[in-house]
Amino acid sequence: MMMMEGRRRGRRGSARTLLPMRSATRPLSSTVSCWYCDFKFSALNEPLFRFGRRYSRYLRVWFSMGVGFSLAAVLGVSIIILCEFARAPLVFAGKAQPGNFLSGLSILIAGLNISLPSMGYLCISSIIGVIVHELGHGLAAASEGVQVEYIAVFLAMLFPGALVAFNHTSLEVLPDMASLRIYCAGIWHNAVFCAVCTLALLLLPLILSPLYIHGESPMVLDVPSESPLYGSLSPYDVIFSLDGFRIHTAEEWKQMIAMLTEQTHLVTSGGSSGIDVEKGYCVPHSLIKQSNHVQFERNKTYCPNDLIAFASVTCLDVSKYSDGGNKNNHQNTRENIHCLDPKDVIKLKRCAHSVQIPRNGSGCLCSEVERCLKPVQLPGLGWVEITYSSLNCHNHMRSLFSDDKHSSFREKSCLQTFVFVGDLMSIAHSIHLTSYQPRWLIYSAANIPSLLEKLFTSAFHVSIVLALLNSLPLQDEAIGSVELPACRDL
Numbered sequence: 001m002m003m004m005e006g007r008r009r010g011r012r013g014s015a016r017t018l019l020p021m022r023s024a025t026r027p028l029s030s031t032v033s034c035w036y037c038d039f040k041f042s043a044l045n046e047p048l049f050r051f052g053r054r055y056s057r058y059l060r061v062w063f064s065m066g067v068g069f070s071l072a073a074v075l076g077v078s079i080i081i082l083c084e085f086a087r088a089p090l091v092f093a094g095k096a097q098p099g100n101f102l103s104g105l106s107i108l109i110a111g112l113n114i115s116l117p118s119m120g121y122l123c124i125s126s127i128i129g130v131i132v133h134e135l136g137h138g139l140a141a142a143s144e145g146v147q148v149e150y151i152a153v154f155l156a157m158l159f160p161g162a163l164v165a166f167n168h169t170s171l172e173v174l175p176d177m178a179s180l181r182i183y184c185a186g187i188w189h190n191a192v193f194c195a196v197c198t199l200a201l202l203l204l205p206l207i208l209s210p211l212y213i214h215g216e217s218p219m220v221l222d223v224p225s226e227s228p229l230y231g232s233l234s235p236y237d238v239i240f241s242l243d244g245f246r247i248h249t250a251e252e253w254k255q256m257i258a259m260l261t262e263q264t265h266l267v268t269s270g271g272s273s274g275i276d277v278e279k280g281y282c283v284p285h286s287l288i289k290q291s292n293h294v295q296f297e298r299n300k301t302y303c304p305n306d307l308i309a310f311a312s313v314t315c316l317d318v319s320k321y322s323d324g325g326n327k328n329n330h331q332n333t334r335e336n337i338h339c340l341d342p343k344d345v346i347k348l349k350r351c352a353h354s355v356q357i358p359r360n361g362s363g364c365l366c367s368e369v370e371r372c373l374k375p376v377q378l379p380g381l382g383w384v385e386i387t388y389s390s391l392n393c394h395n396h397m398r399s400l401f402s403d404d405k406h407s408s409f410r411e412k413s414c415l416q417t418f419v420f421v422g423d424l425m426s427i428a429h430s431i432h433l434t435s436y437q438p439r440w441l442i443y444s445a446a447n448i449p450s451l452l453e454k455l456f457t458s459a460f461h462v463s464i465v466l467a468l469l470n471s472l473p474l475q476d477e478a479i480g481s482v483e484l485p486a487c488r489d490l
Contacts, residue, residue: 310375
């Protein structure tokens with residue numbers, strides 16, 4: 001979202017601007033039209049000027065650093081733009097790929113998504129970014145002894161913005177370096193604010209540690225009705241593991257799903273000869289007899305209702321799996337398919353699974369009255385066990401067994417497991433997770449860490465876009481111009 005700010009009068013040039021720079025001879029009035037409206041006020045003029053004059057010595061050093069940063073930013077952006085223009089003919093001809101700058105900029109703009117739920121964050125971030133930007137100009141001007149005429153906020157068509165109007169006479173007598181400090185202050189403040197947002201995101205777990213636990217298990221904030229997990233998970237459920245792999249943060253949830261998706265692709269495509277991604281269950285013969293028997297034809301099975309197809313796994317030596325024997329065995333097991341209810345199967349013990357294979361090399365842990373069955377993984381479909389607990393039970397058991405000695409019992413006493421069969425990547429972003437858990441059962445406060453993370457992230461994107469746009473060399477108004485005919489921000 002582009003921020004628009006009005007033009008400020010520089011040392012030279014008498015062209016009329018949208019908002020006047022000279023001292024007003026009458027009370028400030030707001031402007032309203034079909035495409036533009038603004039609101040001017042001067043209540044902050046004196047406090048801003050007094051603060052700037054009081055700490056002018058330190059502020060000049062601070063904004064001199066901003067001059068160096070802004071000039072480097074303008075030089076860097078100019079070089080990158082020239083390189084991209086030079087590559088443009090080759091890109092259009094199909095002989096080259098777009099540069100990293102355009103790719104990075106597209107990712108940056110993507111962070112400013114304007115979907116309806118994020119509009120609130122974007123509006124607040126825009127207001128904060130503009131305030132930080134204009135505060136830089138105002139403090140820099142005050143430190144140089146330039147009186148602020150007024151502050152204005154405006155809306156030009158659909159683009160909001162703000163400006164600080166300076167006294168024209170005071171600007172004319174400023175040396176070039178002082179003018180540069182005023183001009184570059186906005187870019188400098190936006191860049192520093194980006195660093196502040198990054199630091200806040202890194203320190204947020206520490207700051208919120210008295211009220212929230214971070215990195216223990218991700219908590220569900222919302223399950224949209226269109227999510228494949230709708231009805232299986234509920235808000236404030238705590239996810240413990242995926243397919244037996246412990247999950248600690250919301251980011252690990254996405255990473256683990258991506259890894260399981262890749263493993264499923266290797267199994268279904270026949271590209272995996274090992275047993276590490278195989279999973280099986282020791283199913284009693286009595287349950288198998290009650291199941292429906294179907295045939296596997298052309299990579300398709302036909303199980304009624306909510307039943308899942310399972311195939312028998314012969315107890316082979318692990319070495320035979322590792323040298324390619326698994327693929328042949330996999331083909332043989334497809335002859336007899338059993339349709340079972342996954343809710344009954346996941347309660348049984350595992351067999352033919354890497355983490356449970358004993359060191360003696362045997363790949364089967366089932367007794368004589370059991371048979372090792374594994375789910376048939378069809379192309380594009382994965383099988384994943386999701387283990388979770390309710391936040392209420394989780395916190396209750398934590399309060400009863402707070403020591404590490406009983407941590408294992410505390411976790412297992414609340415755990416529940418269900419199976420998801422389908423496209424694994426479809427569930428990666430289908431639910432809203434947070435890596436924070438409230439220490440006390442105050443559900444209304446469970447969303448606060450997520451809100452802060454989104455706000456800091458959105459503010460970072462808005463500020464860096466605002467800084468980059470104001471670093472663009474625009475006609476004769478570039479920062480590097482010694483004469484500074486105008487001080488313009490986008």
